[in-house]
Amino acid sequence: MVVIGVDRSALSELSKMSAASQAERAVLEEEFNWLLKEEVHAVLKQLQDILKEASRRFSVPTPGMEGQLKQENFILGSSTMDQVKGVLTLQGDALTQADINIKVAKSTQVMHFTFREDKQWKLQQIQDARNHVNQALQLLSSRDESYHFKTGAEVNKLMDAVMMQLTRARNRLTTPASMTLPELASTGLMRMFTPPMPGDVMVNLYINLSKLCLTVYQLHVLQPNTTKNFKPAGSSVMHNPGAMFEVNNTKFEVSHVHKVECVVPWLNDTLVFFTISLQLCQQLKDKISVFSSFWNYRPF
Structure with missing residues (x-):
């Protein structure tokens, strides 16, 4: 029978490395949970504030309040x-x-x-851009502060949906028909x-x-x-x-x-708001991807 010797010092080092890896993993998991619970909602709040400003620029009168x-x-x-x-006289989305x-x-x-006195010309580009901004706001408001995100994939899915609406809004203004x-x-x-x-x-x-x-x-x-x-x-x-x-x-x-x-000028403001919002969405997705690279076996 051949007895293979065990290098106890090597086993000790492996054990230390495993413990260090587990400790690092625990820290990362704690950081990731904080990201899902706190930072994601902070970003969503920031996005809502910016897009509410953009929506306000697109404001249209309520029936009977056109003079406002x-x-x-x-x-x-x-x-x-x-x-x-x-x-040209512009009032909201109409000339x-x-x-x-x-x-x-x-x-x-x-x-x-x-x-003609009985005519006004609706600018469909402004109407469509406003609608896309409001759809992005609806997506963001569907996840209030009490909502708990469980995975990075869930955050990414929301960010992708918001970014799609913002990109469409921007494209309607930057690309005439x-x-x-x-x-x-x-x-x-x-x-x-x-x-x-x-x-x-x-x-x-x-x-x-x-x-x-x-x-x-x-x-x-x-x-x-x-x-x-x-x-x-x-x-x-x-x-x-x-x-x-x-x-x-x-x-x-x-x-x-x-x-x-x-x-x-207010159209210029909205384009700046779109750029800032898209950057915030992408930055959040980038942070999620940093954690997913550590746990590529876990669905983030």
Whole structure:
């Protein structure tokens, strides 16, 4: 029989290492439980406070209280280009008044348009962004301070859902809808003005980041003998001169494009709030991942 000797000093070292590992694990587990119980709720409270401020910027009047919401006038134009000038009145998510002057290309003629008194133009981008912020707030309020998170995965799932809403809100403001020129020609916006827009002028109003933008297209009709190279333009936020399209069997080409814009300060505020909130969510997820790397066998 061969007797294998046991190195008692090695066993002692292994025992110490195991005890140290268990002690470290106990400390980490205590820290993680504190994170789930205290820090997660502190972050949720901070997120709620920030997003309530963002939601307040998007405030809309309750029925019968429309006069309570402040009207803001924005002057669109530039000192270097006077082909298009305008004043737009924004109230919450709606343009309630517009006063636009367009100087016709290669002419001294100035066309003047205003919104009809019975019309206002809803900015869908602002409506959608506000809705996403409110959905994020609902997600956060569903886990009040008495709620006990049991796993990191549960926290991550909530953070992912909140981040998805905030990313969608931000994208609605930073990415205006692409439209074809026939789609633009058929929007209700073209029927908002008095006097009516002539057939050779089209306008578009949208939000881009924190700016309220007005784009004016001047058109000319393509004669039948010049349409052999006709190539309809696709979807775009802004079309360039030379873009072609067809409406009611008439072919047009864009001859001139003018864009004027103005910063809306409270939209800039909301974009900052979105950035800060997304960073807070990601930082919390990063802390969770630090603990999960120690216990990769445990569902975090």
